[in-house]
Amino acid sequence: TKVTELLLTALLRSYSAWTGKRAITINLENHGRDVPIERIDLSRTIGWFTTLYPCHLDLQKAVSVGESITKVKEQLRLIPNDGNTYGLIRFLQDNIDVLEKLKRFDNLGITFNYLGQFDNVLKSDGIFSVANESKGFERDPKNLRDSLIDVTSNISGGKLRVNFSYSENIFERENISIWARKFEEELLNIIEHCLTKETKTFTSSDFNLSNLNDKKLDKLLSKLKKK
Known part of the structure; x- marks a missing residue:
């Protein structure tokens, strides 16, 4: 399970507690350092590779922290190419x-961006x-915002820093x-859940070549434990 998946689980669960809604559609912004450069001709390119794409997350019937992590993880891993190709399709x-x-x-109202581990x-x-020190304003105060709410996070100095603007x-x-x-x-709550778990929990995306859904995978793992 990735850091982003845990952060977005916390975002979705807290949004649900804040608004009473079980689902959210947001913009996800990636720092772009994971773009598969070997497949891209960069000889005529300047700038950075940050990517922005829409993402719909739904708690569905999940109640516990563990169930929520699983739901968010599986929904995120269904996004083709980690969202890197959305801009090509859109524009x-x-x-x-x-x-x-x-x-x-x-014009989605919320954007989430995990900038990674600066350390x-x-x-x-x-x-x-x-x-x-604060870097100050990133845009002219008179300029219109791209999102009504921006949630930006990073790990710096061994600490997770989250900013709601x-x-x-x-x-x-x-x-x-x-x-x-x-x-x-x-x-x-998520940190406590992860620290107190005695065994790893696998989901279908961990075995993406098996064509198993979560239900079939749970049944298979249950049989293997009995042997």
Whole structure:
């Protein structure tokens, strides 16, 4: 299970507790450092490879923390190419029907971005280090926001840092603070769940060549344990 999958489980469970809704559709932004470069011609390319794509997450019938992790993990792993090709489909093709269908995902209200572990990017003995000071505004205050709420996270200095930024014209600070506190509570519950588990839990995406769903996999693993 990946860090992003656990963070998004906490986000979904806390969103459900905050709003009473069991599902959420958000923009997922990836840092782009996992793009399969060997398959891409970069000779005429400048810039970075951050990717942005829509993602629908649903708790479905999940109640426990473990069930929620499984649901979120499996839904995320169904996304083709980790979302890296969504921009190509959305903006670089001529099928009018497809373009019209995808337009409804252009203005989703929430964006989540896990920037990764900065401790692994910058060497401790290097000339550069992560600054503790605020970098200030990323955009002109008069500019329109891409999302009403941005949830940005990273691991720096051995600590997970999560920031909720939002439109003050739409949301009150106390309301967003409630969601942020619930997110922290759910994340602590997930950490406790993972630390207290005595055995690993496998899901169908861990054996993606087997063509087994979770139900069939559970039955198979149950039989193997009895032997």
